[in-house]
Amino acid sequence: MRIRNLFAVVMMAGIYSLLSAGLFTIMDAVDVAFTEAAVGAGISTVLFLGALALVGHHERKPGHTPLLPLIVVLVTGGALVYGTMDMPPYGDPGNPVHHHVADHYLEESPHEIGIPNIVTAVLASYRGYDTMGETTVVFTAAVAVMLLLARRPRRPEEEEDEA
């Protein structure tokens, strides 16, 4: 089954995002779910629709056969599945990831930071430096979009001057 109507594709992506947000909620990652719902299902969908309004909502038929993309997808997917074989079992409390710094955060953050939301404590305090970098990345992304999209249409006489 293939969808050539990009409007439908955007709607499906939004629904997928909202479902992932539900999935994150079930896995108790409420902060992530919140972000996914607000950004993935909300703002991105609006921006995709804005882009569709500019480029039209029908995908052109590609000039190549789907064989090569299929092989690439199968190989990448196979490699990823193979990679999961070595991963520790999902949700096991003995996993290494739960015993590096997570113990310290869970046990000490009520005394060191004094706020109940450990995610915020980690993001803003323990890893404040990272979050500052992320904020800068968000800012940089906006600057890049401005450079790409905010060109003012030139008047013909200006173009002649520059040529």
Place this chain on the structure above:
Amino acid sequence: MREQVIVRVGAKVLVPFIILFGLYVHFHGDYSPGGGFQAGVILAAAFVLYGLVYGLDAVQRVLPPAFVQACAALGVMVFAGVGVLTMFLGGNFLGYGVLAHDPEHGQHYGIIGVEAGVVITVFGVMVSIFYLFAGRGRRSG
């Protein structure tokens, strides 16, 4: 969408509550899910909704493009400014403990401060990008 009465009235009713919820998500981020990033996106969503329903000109009268672009830069400055402030008070960069007599209170102030920076940047970035996408097709076709 300019002729749709239900959409117009609904949007107008919703916008203040979305903004209030965004502020709640920011200031209550210490106690409940959410924080600066989510709050910034929710605040931006309020204005995106207004712009979608009432048109780009109406929302740009409220929030001029230059203002939201300045916001995007200002937030990064607020975040780094909190770090510099803690350095001047004798602590480490972004070590919030020195912001108050009680280190725990200092952490509270610091977290709210840097999260405010995140809110301002994310809000400015999201609204700017929406303006760029929405305004692109109008003159150049």
